[in-house]
Amino acid sequence: MCLLKLKPSCKDYIWGGHRLAEEYGKEYDGEVLAETWELSCHPDGPSYIANGKYAGQTLQQYIDAEGKEMLGTNCRRFRDFPILTKFIDARDNLSIQVHPDNRYALKNEGQYGKTEMWYVMDAGKEAYLYYGFKKEISKEEFARRIREDTLLEVLNAVPVQKGDVLFIESGTIHAIGKDILIAEIQQNSNITYRVYDYGRIGRDGKKRDLHIEKALAVTNRVPIVKDKRSYPHVADCDYFTVDKLNLDGNVMKKMEGSVSDLSFASILMLDGEGIIYNQGETLEFKKGDSFFLAAGSGTYTIEGSCDALITTIRAKAAPVHIGVDIGGAETKIGLVDIHQKLLASEVMETNANHPAEEIIREIGQRVLKLLDTQGISMDQCVGAGIGVPGTVDRKNGIVRYSNNICWEQVELAKEMGKYLPIPIRIANDADCAALGEAVAGAGRECQDVIMITLGTGVGGGIILDGEIYDGKGISGSEIGHMVIVEGGEPCTCGRKGCLEAYASATALNRDVKRAIGRDLPPEEVFEGAENGDAGLQKIVELYIRRLGVGIVNVVNIFRPQLVLLGGCISVQGETLLSPLREMMKEGCFGREKGQLPEIETATLGKEAGIIGAASLI
Structure with a gap:
């Protein structure tokens, strides 16, 4: 009717x-x-x-x-x-x-x-x-x-x-x-x-x-x-x-x-x-x-x-989308136009030890200040998207749990709505980064993209038919927590042998420290391996092999057009990509008789999360 x-x-x-x-x-x-x-x-x-x-x-x-x-x-x-x-x-x-x-x-x-x-x-x-x-x-x-x-x-x-x-x-x-x-x-x-x-x-x-x-x-x-x-x-x-x-x-x-x-x-x-x-x-x-x-x-x-x-009601003239990428240490805020171009952005400390209401209020106030600085009225904004680490109930706008920022059952969309009188959508931060790359970065020509973020942990996002795949709408995909070694290294999630326990920057540093007794940043580890250090070569080869196992598993399940690597380790480029391509040829079901995805490095860097969050609207 x-x-x-x-x-x-x-x-x-x-x-x-x-x-x-x-x-x-x-x-x-x-x-x-x-x-x-x-x-x-x-x-x-x-x-x-x-x-x-x-x-x-x-x-x-x-x-x-x-x-x-x-x-x-x-x-x-x-x-x-x-x-x-x-x-x-x-x-x-x-x-x-x-x-x-x-x-x-x-x-x-x-x-x-x-x-x-x-x-x-x-x-x-x-x-x-x-x-x-x-x-x-x-x-x-x-x-x-x-x-x-x-x-x-x-x-x-x-x-x-x-x-x-x-x-x-x-x-x-x-x-x-x-x-x-x-x-x-x-x-x-x-x-x-x-x-x-x-x-x-x-x-x-x-x-x-x-x-x-x-x-x-x-x-x-x-x-x-x-x-x-x-x-x-x-x-x-x-x-x-x-x-x-x-x-x-x-x-x-x-x-x-x-x-x-x-x-x-x-x-x-x-x-x-x-x-x-x-x-x-x-x-x-x-x-x-x-x-x-x-x-x-x-x-x-x-x-x-x-x-x-x-x-x-017509479409809004010259609409602007607000994107917010909340992290454990810092929060990135940006204004994005209809062409997924970042118009302006700023970074603030998250202050994760503060109550959630205080963090949300400060983010809301910083968004309003950024709009004022750019001469953009609230009436021009069609909505705000927020990426946040942890288990996220997208449908109800609630952060169920996030150990990174010590949140539990936080009604993020409702609270942010007190400061921004526009629709608010939230999603897992890794999903937002994947969506950002899919709409404006290395995956903009593809509808099915999987992004794996190699940083302190291993995050990931799955984009199918241009949309975030998150099952029942809670949590999003947790690529980093598939087990690749039964009974292996302890993981931050409480299990053992997860991809994160082997392919994160934290895991790489652990293995280096065990081998040489001191910390080395990822770039020095790869540089040393390239210069002939046998011990570091062995560590890097094992690291790539473990990462490849995880990628092959994901490809066999979802059959994407493109796999993207992001995070601090992804800057190694072809040092990672070349051996991973070979592993996909050998390990993916059907091998080259099937349609193997491309594997590339993400291109948006820290902007991916902002643009992806803005694209939730």
């Missing part, structure tokens, strides 16, 4: 009239009906489904039952349902107010900010509204005029008539004037900071609260230049695209539209009557009705006479 008729929640604010009940048929028994929330998943006023098997349930309950796919792929970047649609009947003047942007609202209010648009459905002859300032004023003057009740003197009063449209970005001071009927499409938020209210008394007998300090912090104090770039749409921004439909019932009495997999469609009937049908279902409409069509609904038809607003 894709075509839903919605029933609104009703609001009785003191400035409201009663036209929405009298003229638009809204079911309401009270004397004052100021607003009806026609399309809403907001807990302060949800809309309800009026038809079909979900009748009586909220729109959010329908989405929860059917899955967020009902909203479309363009909505994946939103943490919550993206918009809220209202009818507003202003019998009296609304308060002078302003709405914060996403970043301020999330930090201070725990929900999104608010950008909105108004379509004037009707207005009295002398009707006007306030929209921005007449002239630029200082913060000090703004505060003084609020205290002295002289703010109206510097506000821009705009006369309006039926059919006018205003786009109100967050931070724009504004107010609807009396005797105006409006359709409003806005971000899914209910945050308003009042700065002037005509001295009105609320139902409690007291003057209604003002929010002066918050308003001072978020208000844009320069005149607003009306933006006409939305053409051919009524309004167009990263949060919503609104189009106007007019059928006169004579010359134009039928319209066909299409709802693709990219976005749902909201249809708000401002006037008229007729029928709407989709996928064999037909519903009647009259003015004031609101309909929701799920993404992928296909062709729908409207017949009759109507004025209507059709709202969809």
Whole structure:
């Protein structure tokens, strides 16, 4: 079922009239009906489904039952349902107010900010509204005029008539004037900071609260230049695209539209009557009705006479992805564009001995600072991906266990969402590195890639059909913990004979120390072997042989197109690759009669984890 008729929640604010009940048929028994929330998943006023098997349930309950796919792929970047649609009947003047942007609202209010648009459905002859300032004023003057009740003197009063449209970005001071009927499409938020209210008394007998300090912090104090770039749409921004439909019932009495997999469609009937049908279902409409069509609904038809607003969600313009690669010693943060190019990055100490909440807060703050430094707004970011070592529950955004950073049952996605008001996805850090190489590095021409990271431990990631392979969605692959020598060297996981116990830099150093009694960095070990040191040659040959056994095992199971080596030991290049290729020829099932994968060195280095994490979104 894709075509839903919605029933609104009703609001009785003191400035409201009663036209929405009298003229638009809204079911309401009270004397004052100021607003009806026609399309809403907001807990302060949800809309309800009026038809079909979900009748009586909220729109959010329908989405929860059917899955967020009902909203479309363009909505994946939103943490919550993206918009809220209202009818507003202003019998009296609304308060002078302003709405914060996403970043301020999330930090201070725990929900999104608010950008909105108004379509004037009707207005009295002398009707006007306030929209921005007449002239630029200082913060000090703004505060003084609020205290002295002289703010109206510097506000821009705009006369309006039926059919006018205003786009109100967050931070724009504004107010609807009396005797105006409006359709409003806005971000899914209910945050308003009042700065002037005509001295009105609320139902409690007291003057209604003002929010002066918050308003001072978020208000844009320069005149607003009306933006006409939305053409051919009524309004167009990263949060919503609104189009106007007019059928006169004579010359134009039928319209066909299409709802693709990219976005749902909201249809708000401002006037008229007729029928709407989709996928064999037909519903009647009259003015004031609101309909929701799920993404992928296909062709729908409207017949009759109507004025209507059709709202969809488009792809974000110039999107930026945030990538975070958390390690035991350091955390790397980067901003990545749609071409998987790293725009900017920085490195911070992880401070793994600190509580998880502190580490997450510092990462979130550093991300926000990096965005500020680069002049990139949060609105431009479609989401953040985070790579983290250990056992990761990708579906629920939880780090089950990580010995590297001493985390257990940390709700990473939820906690990071307190600082970044965008979708958050997490994965194992080795999986992220593999994904980074697959989308932007040595494996960008391949769909099936296995990456083995040779560092302090042995990590690995498996990319099949361009996606991380992680079984049931928890932990990811643990290539380093396959046993290659039964009863062999102890491993950090508690078992014996794992690949990590033989092919890590730690294992190589152990073997060198046993042979010569002192530590040597990997590069000196390989250099000494190349220069003829018999003892080091023996160690290197055994190291490569053990690594080759692990690689052959993985290739026999997954049959990838490409095997990549990363980490500090991978810099040895052909010293490793040549003998490993020979081992694959001898050890892989089918040998050269089958299709052997290539084996190469990863190319992105420390950027792989950032780019891979960013690609989770």
